[in-house]
Amino acid sequence: MSPSSPDRTPFRPESRRLPSHLSALLVDLCSTPSVTGSEAEICDGVADWFRPLPFHVERSGNALGAFSPAAGRPRVLLAGHLDTVPPSGPFPESAQDGDRITGLGASDMKAGLAVMLGLAAGLPADALPYAVGFAFYDREEGPFEENGLEPLLAACPDLAGADFGVLLEPSDNAVQVGCLGSIQARVVIPGRRAHSSRPWAGANAIHAAAPLLVALAARRPQVTKVQGLRFPETMSATRAHGGVASNVVPDAFTLNLNLRFAPGRGLDQAEEELRAFVATHAPGAGVEVVDRAPAGTVVIDHPLAARLVEVSGAPPVPKWGWTDVARLTARGMPAVNFGPGATAEAHQDGEGASVSAMVAGFRILWRFLGGP
Numbered sequence: 001m002s003p004s005s006p007d008r009t010p011f012r013p014e015s016r017r018l019p020s021h022l023s024a025l026l027v028d029l030c031s032t033p034s035v036t037g038s039e040a041e042i043c044d045g046v047a048d049w050f051r052p053l054p055f056h057v058e059r060s061g062n063a064l065g066a067f068s069p070a071a072g073r074p075r076v077l078l079a080g081h082l083d084t085v086p087p088s089g090p091f092p093e094s095a096q097d098g099d100r101i102t103g104l105g106a107s108d109m110k111a112g113l114a115v116m117l118g119l120a121a122g123l124p125a126d127a128l129p130y131a132v133g134f135a136f137y138d139r140e141e142g143p144f145e146e147n148g149l150e151p152l153l154a155a156c157p158d159l160a161g162a163d164f165g166v167l168l169e170p171s172d173n174a175v176q177v178g179c180l181g182s183i184q185a186r187v188v189i190p191g192r193r194a195h196s197s198r199p200w201a202g203a204n205a206i207h208a209a210a211p212l213l214v215a216l217a218a219r220r221p222q223v224t225k226v227q228g229l230r231f232p233e234t235m236s237a238t239r240a241h242g243g244v245a246s247n248v249v250p251d252a253f254t255l256n257l258n259l260r261f262a263p264g265r266g267l268d269q270a271e272e273e274l275r276a277f278v279a280t281h282a283p284g285a286g287v288e289v290v291d292r293a294p295a296g297t298v299v300i301d302h303p304l305a306a307r308l309v310e311v312s313g314a315p316p317v318p319k320w321g322w323t324d325v326a327r328l329t330a331r332g333m334p335a336v337n338f339g340p341g342a343t344a345e346a347h348q349d350g351e352g353a354s355v356s357a358m359v360a361g362f363r364i365l366w367r368f369l370g371g372p
Contacts, residue, residue, distance in 0.1 A: 001032040001045025011122030013363045013371070018118075022358045023096060025114040030094035030103025036083040039138040039148075043082060046136050049117055054125055055134070058156045063148040065156040067133035068125045075131040076304070076369060077162035077333070078119065079149065079324065080112045080169075081140030085347050092350075102352040107341030111353035112168030115340055115362045119369070129370040133159045140324065144182075144293040149324050153331070164304040165328045166365070169319075170341025173361050175309045176319035177336050179326050180231060181295030183259040183270050187212075187278055188286040193251040205253035206242045212255070212282040213237065224262035226298050229318040231262035235277065256290075260322075263295040296326035299334040308338060311368045321346075338365070 010017040034042040039062040046064050050057050055066040062082070067075070084105030094103030103110070116134055125132060135156075138148035153160040169176075189209045194202025221232035235257060242253035257278070261270040271289055278287050299305050300316055309316050319325065319337050328335035340361035345351050 011118040029110040036141045039082045060152045060155040063137035063152040070131035073131045074163040077133045077165040079135040100352045106353040107170045108346035111341045112339035143291045165335030167337045168339035169323045169337045175316045178263040178298035179296035179319040179323045180260040182293045182322045184291040185257045186288045187255045189253045191251045194249040196247045202249040205250045215281040235259045297329035302334040
């Protein structure tokens with residue numbers, strides 16, 4: 001990434017040039033590959049963007065925090081991840097067609113990053129009722145323990161101590177509260193190897209997995225209400241592998257199971273549910289939990305959450321994916337999701353984002369932060 005607009009003054013809500021400047025930023029961001037683990041170039045670009053701005057900048061690996069002195073004001077943290085999931089094939093070119101910009105990560109979540117950069121350039125940071133901090137971090141799309149936000153917050157106490165957090169994850173400019181927790185487990189169904197012309201001499205591990213697969217296919221989402229909001233809890237097989245050759249009965253069949261669970265349930269409780277489900281439908285299967293991420297607390301009653309809801313003009317809704325709202329609320333920082341990206345576009349081939357949605361999100365956050 002390289003700064004597309006040396007003249008940062010147009011980043012104000014009334015500017016006629018705001019759509020074109022946000023568009024240029026998003027095209028620039030989408031043109032910079034930043035698949036998880038390869039965020040150095042885009043982080044360098046963000047650092048260049050902040051160089052002339054009146055913020056103190058701290059870098060932690062390929063994550064970057066920017067903030068100004070709080071001076072007795074409440075601090076609001078705006079946060080977004082720099083990385084994307086991998087493309088299905090060659091890296092796609094970013095392009096604009098009218099109101100729509102396509103590119104890898106356009107909605108999840110480079111549209112949100114563009115709004116963050118625009119706000120940093122346009123807001124009169126010292127004249128706001130809130131001190132605004134920014135966190136741009138790496139490795140969000142990977143395992144929970146490798147996420148770059150935690151090391152960044154450890155390196156930036158001014159950001160870690162913020163009074164309220166906004167994750168600019170794709171939310172269609174709605175305030176999404178809480179988030180689902182996630183357990184990822186590797187399940188191995190055992191069998192006994194044999195020649196496929198004499199399968200009775202072995203035990204087919206793939207066939208032995210049938211009761212578990214049938215139970216998963218029949219399992220309906222279990223809806224849990226938290227403060228009146230509906231969170232669907234699901235369990236899905238997301239990867240499968242078995243066999244060494246086309247003429248060999250396999251002695252093992254491996255599944256990845258992903259359990260998504262509602263706020264209010266702990267990690268240990270969720271893990272016990274997954275293990276019990278496997279034990280019921282695949283006795284003797286091995287279960288190894290490979291990743292655990294907690295659910296995010298619903299903070300719908302927090303005054304700043306209520307203010308953002310009011311400014312947005314739409315009622316709050318539950319977040320049905322996982323975001324770092326979970327990490328921030330676990331640290332004791334009330335936080336919500338709010339971003340211009342389209343939830344339905346995330347991780348899709350041909351992913352895109354709306355320029356008008358970026359402009360609307362920019363204006364909502366400008367008003368929320370007390371911009372003139």
